[in-house]
Amino acid sequence: MLIVASDAHRGHRYRELHNGEMVDGFERPERADLIAEALRSAGYDFTEPDPVDRELVGRVHTPAYVEFLETAWDRWTAAGHEAPAAMGFMWPTGGFSDREPSDIVGLLGRHSFSADTSIVPGTWDAVASSASIAMTAADRTLDHGATAYGLCRPPGHHAGRDRFGGYCYLNNAAVAAQRLRDRGIARVGVLDVDYHHGNGTQEIFYARDDVVFASIHADPVEEFPWFAGFADERGAGAGEGANVNLSLPRRASRSAWFDALGTALESMRAVDGLVVSLGVDTFVDDPLGTFALTNEDFARMATEIRAVDLPTVVVQEGGYESDDLGRNVATFLADC
Numbered sequence: 660m661l662i663v664a665s666d667a668h669r670g671h672r673y674r675e676l677h678n679g680e681m682v683d684g685f686e687r688p689e690r691a692d693l694i695a696e697a698l699r700s701a702g703y704d705f706t707e708p709d710p711v712d713r714e715l716v717g718r719v720h721t722p723a724y725v726e727f728l729e730t731a732w733d734r735w736t737a738a739g740h741e742a743p744a745a746m747g748f749m750w751p752t753g754g755f756s757d758r759e760p761s762d763i764v765g766l767l768g769r770h771s772f773s774a775d776t777s778i779v780p781g782t783w784d785a786v787a788s789s790a791s792i793a794m795t796a797a798d799r800t801l802d803h804g805a806t807a808y809g810l811c812r813p814p815g816h817h818a819g820r821d822r823f824g825g826y827c828y829l830n831n832a833a834v835a836a837q838r839l840r841d842r843g844i845a846r847v848g849v850l851d852v853d854y855h856h857g858n859g860t861q862e863i864f865y866a867r868d869d870v871v872f873a874s875i876h877a878d879p880v881e882e883f884p885w886f887a888g889f890a891d892e893r894g895a896g897a898g899e900g901a902n903v904n905l906s907l908p909r910r911a912s913r914s915a916w917f918d919a920l921g922t923a924l925e926s927m928r929a930v931d932g933l934v935v936s937l938g939v940d941t942f943v944d945d946p947l948g949t950f951a952l953t954n955e956d957f958a959r960m961a962t963e964i965r966a967v968d969l970p971t972v973v974v975q976e977g978g979y980e981s982d983d984l985g986r987n988v989a990t991f992l993a994d995c
Contacts, residue, residue, distance in 0.1 A: 660992055661803065662698055662705045663796045664691070664810040667788035670781020671813060674744050676774035684775075685947060685979050686826035691812040694975065697985025698810075701993065708809075709798070711791035715841070719833045719863060723759070724821035727770050728786060728828055731778045734763040744777035773824035773884075786828040789813055793831035797838035797934075797972045806971045806995050808937075809835070814976040816857035816936045817884065825855065825884060826977075832936045833863045835972045836870050839932045844970070846871065848930035850923055852960065853938025853976040854948040856888030856904065860936065866896040871930055873903040873923040875916065877949065881909050909949040913956060916941065920960065924967055933969040935995075939978035939987040946979050957987050961994035971995065 668691055673684045699705070717725050735745040740763075747768030751757055760766055767778070789811040796809035809831065816832055817825030836847045849864070851857040851874040864870040879888040894902035903926045905919040927933060939957065940948040952960075964971070973995060978984050 660703060660805060660995065661799050661807045662703045662810060663708050663792045663799065663807060664695060664705050665708055665788045665792060668785040668812040671779060671785035673777045673779045673782070675777065684826070686813060687980070688812070689980055690978065690984065691810060693980065693985040694810055694988045697989040698992070701989045703992070706799075708788065708791040708795040711787050712794055715794060715837060716790055716829060716834060719820075719830060719837050720818075721821045724770055727766060728823070729783050731763065731767065732780050732782065734766075735778070738763050744779050746774060746777040747771050770822055771824050772822050776824050776826055776828070782828065786813055789815065789831055790829040790834045793835040793972070793974045794838050796974065797835040798842070800970050800972045801839070801842055804970070806973060808973040808992055809975065811975045815859070815974070816851055816853060816976050817855070817859045819859040819862040827859060830859045830863060831974045832857070832860050832934050832976075835934045835974055836864070839934070839970070839972070840869060844932035845869070846930045847932050847934065848873065848927040848969070849934045849936065850927060850964065851876070851936040851938070851976070852920070852941065853936055854940040854945070854950060855883050855938070855977065856906070857936055857976075858884045858887035861887060861892065861902055864898065865894055865902060866898045868897040868901050871901045871903070871926055873905070873926045875905045875907070875919045875923055878906040878908050907950070911950055913951050913953070916950060916952060917959070917963075920963060924963065927967055927969070930969065933964075933967065933971045935964060935971060935973045936976045937973050937988070937991060938976035939984065939991070942978070942981065942983060942987055944981050944983060946981065947977070954983060954987055954990050957991040958994045961991045965995055
């Protein structure tokens, strides 16, 4: 297995609003360091990503949104703001217009949906590199006929077509899926095993029948993102039935989780290639999750996914600092 990774993420260290307090972001550079250290210890080869394909990213997201992300920090400082992180404080919820403001503070509200995610000087370089990692992993999977893993940081599955949030800015899994489509994979599956629902991936592919999205996640009645991830969200138009949400209550058992995985994999029987949004925040000791999966369960998860026998790209989503973070990713990849 080939590991695609970059150090470009290191400049993205930010603050977030968490439970009413401004705190250091949970999605910090040390996450990637822990994973990379475990994978190097396991003997994997690492490669740098190819330059990001802006046209590809601009078809997954709106071109205006991509341009906003690239220029947001410079516009923030040019407007005279001295705060170390650019954040919006008002969002166009029900009853408001969805028009583009001209002011950077308004734009930050228009193009985000949560206060856990801000923009700092190194954000664009990090998110562009993360998308290029996912793109390159998709290319390597097809070029070499073997699973490739993208150590994507920041993660991506909460990023919608034109909004960031949930620590995500560009949707890496969607970039990988679109790359597979562009290279001739007729129908792509995206399997999201993160603790939280991949609302952004769902939004991007919701009306398409060439990408099947299946997500196993904590019930949004109880957990972020709260407003997406329900069972009756099944797709729209041509995509009707191509969106599968399998939500579980907090502290769901391991057997319940693997039952859901079986259902999710059944939905992938009619696809020709697979992208796995790998969140290991389902681990029993993860600081942001409540599920009970153990290290050994990540081996079983990988084995069951491998049995579907598809060209597979793995992109990193959640999983937060614990002594087992890197080991859990390495365990999954060893059996993938």
